[in-house]
Amino acid sequence: MNIGIIGTGNIATYLLEQVNHNGLANGRITAVFGRNEEAGHRLSEQFQVDFYTDLQAFLKLPLDIVVEAATVEAASLYLKDVVAQKKDLVVSSIGVFKEAAFFEELKSLAESSGTYIYLPSGAIGGLDVLQSAKAAGGLERVRITTRKSPASLGMEADVEKVIFEGSAYEAVGKFPKNVNVALVLAIAGIGVDKTKVRIVVDPSIEQNTHTIEAEGEFGKMQLQVENTPMPSNPKTSLLAALSILAVLQNKDSALKIGN
Numbered sequence: 001m002n003i004g005i006i007g008t009g010n011i012a013t014y015l016l017e018q019v020n021h022n023g024l025a026n027g028r029i030t031a032v033f034g035r036n037e038e039a040g041h042r043l044s045e046q047f048q049v050d051f052y053t054d055l056q057a058f059l060k061l062p063l064d065i066v067v068e069a070a071t072v073e074a075a076s077l078y079l080k081d082v083v084a085q086k087k088d089l090v091v092s093s094i095g096v097f098k099e100a101a102f103f104e105e106l107k108s109l110a111e112s113s114g115t116y117i118y119l120p121s122g123a124i125g126g127l128d129v130l131q132s133a134k135a136a137g138g139l140e141r142v143r144i145t146t147r148k149s150p151a152s153l154g155m156e157a158d159v160e161k162v163i164f165e166g167s168a169y170e171a172v173g174k175f176p177k178n179v180n181v182a183l184v185l186a187i188a189g190i191g192v193d194k195t196k197v198r199i200v201v202d203p204s205i206e207q208n209t210h211t212i213e214a215e216g217e218f219g220k221m222q223l224q225v226e227n228t229p230m231p232s233n234p235k236t237s238l239l240a241a242l243s244i245l246a247v248l249q250n251k252d253s254a255l256k257i258g259n
């Protein structure tokens with residue numbers, strides 16, 4: 001499997017290390033697309049990968065799957081082209097799907113291109129429960145509370161404080177690098193308007209903590225993950241990068257676990 005990556009940051013570097021150096025997926029990252037030339041050339045040398053700043057040239061390569069590991073804004077610019085060029089796609093910046101129309105458009109494009117779009121569970125879990133719970137329409141309430149340190153939220157704070165309370169739709173607009181998890185939860189569950197989000201800045205913690213509560217006909221779920229932040233970007237949890245690695249590992253497996 002030939003893998004391409006969009007982005008030259010923390011997740012891209014982690015995947016290059018685990019896939020190209022440590023052989024932890026059934027394939028190789030052969031090309032990286034980005035706009036940061038200095039980082040791109042560094043990755044190119046370190047991991048024997050081709051670096052592109054021209055998206056169309058990157059997409060002409062024989063890639064089986066492209067992993068977006070950039071930003072919500074970059075994803076909005078590039079995802080349609082990836083699918084139109086008949087590549088399978090893994091999306092990290094799931095906040096790009098806050099507008100349902102864009103999500104539906106990309107899904108139809110994938111259906112007509114015969115490709116798959118993978119939304120990794122990222123820095124959370126419980127998506128299997130939500131999807132099962134709504135299979136016959138009985139999922140009623142979903143809420144996520146995200147608790148991060150001031151460094152992880154990219155802000156200053158001396159005391160614990162709720163800095164946001166609202167819908168997943170509103171949360172992604174305000175914190176695009178911190179609440180992609182809220183969007184994947186909304187897509188797996190009851191949508192961007194009904195999924196409730198609370199964000200707490202907490203100077204006493206080091207881990208990125210996400211607590212998910214759901215309720216419906218199935219019963220109740222409460223799940224908490226206490227994530228190690230990645231050293232080269234504390235906004236991002238290690239579990240988010242690991243979940244992309246797991247998508248790459250499981251993609252062609254005959255065994256599918258969950259749901």
Ligand SMILES: NC(=O)C1=CN([C@@H]2O[C@H](COP(=O)(O)OP(=O)(O)OC[C@H]3O[C@@H](n4cnc5c(N)ncnc54)[C@H](O)[C@@H]3O)[C@@H](O)[C@H]2O)C=CC1
Nearest residue numbers: 008009010011035069070071074092093122123180236240
């Ligand atoms: N689903 C989830 O649970 C999570 C998702 N994320 C998403 O993953 C993204 C990547 O995370 P990290 O690697 O930690 O971030 P990072 O900040 O280390 O890297 C982002 C990369 O995107 C590149 N970039 C930005 N705009 C671009 C553009 N227009 N064209 C091409 N490249 C562009 C930057 O140059 C940088 O290389 C985050 O921005 C976030 O959207 C992050 C954490 C969790």
Ligand SMILES: O=C([O-])CC(=O)C(=O)O
Nearest residue numbers: 123177178179180181237
């Ligand atoms: O990594 C995390 O803990 C969550 C995150 O930043 C995101 O959802 O974008």
